[in-house]
Amino acid sequence: MAALPTALQVKARVKSRADRADDIALLKQELELPELEYVDISAQIELQKALNRWPLLEEMERLQPAVQPRVHQADFDKLP
């Protein structure tokens, strides 16, 4: 049976693809600043758009305040 290299790369605690792709989490770890307040605005906007597209998802979201985006897209017409 052919050996698949993927079966062997399992020695250390392997970070998931999502963990590795999260630059901000890696930066916090590198700087040893786990409490650093950082809001990924573009990700929050994408999440908000996804929720706004579907009434059921929006309704469910109101029941789940944990992932409520903290930032909304700016409306520059209303800025002073």
Place this chain on the structure above:
Amino acid sequence: MTALSLRGLRGGVGTSSLLAATGQALHRLGERVLLVDMCPENLLRLHFNVDVSEPGGWARAMIDGVAWNTQAWDVEPGLSVLPYGRLKLEEQDQIEQRLLSEPMLWDRRQASLAEHFDWILFDVPLRLPGHAHIGPCALRLRIVEADAACHVLIQQDESSGEHLLINRFDPVSQLQRDLLLIWSKQYGARLLPLTVHLDEAMREALAFKKPVGTYAESSLAAQDVLSLATWCLTRRSEAE
């Protein structure tokens, strides 16, 4: 020996086909695998070329007073499948009552199988709590599709110890992409870092009486399932 269970969040999400494929992929990676069908629908065996008319299985054996461990089929050396068996509705109820009154039954069965297999994979039904008493299980996966029904059901689900695996993912669908984004934020590490893509080969595999990795080795679904099997091996190593 490591136990892995797959259970759909709702019916029809492709759990049995995914379990058959995962068992075959683990076997391909050199593991000794037993697949156990806990579902009265008794479909898992059909992925391994067992005759449709064959009535035998572990639950049938319990009703008939026959030894349950004589009912498995060796597909290949190191790959076996234990069907549920064909049971009438009232017989299924009898098994459910028996499993509820003897919740340690599959603990003992697992222990007796441990030296023969590296993995035991359980296809667990939705609404039969007795049939979900499968003994110690290191990896429990809840199979979902990225649709609105599953979105509602996940939030109502109380068994948060299970990982979530998206089956039949279609990246062309705006709704599915949105749900993947939302679930990634909402469920974090509980959501597996891989999805199994929508692929006609998965449906065709059952019609061909094979797991997808045997029926269409180079198909997208087969490659995804191989990634899933590798993820399972990784998780087992981390647990050791």
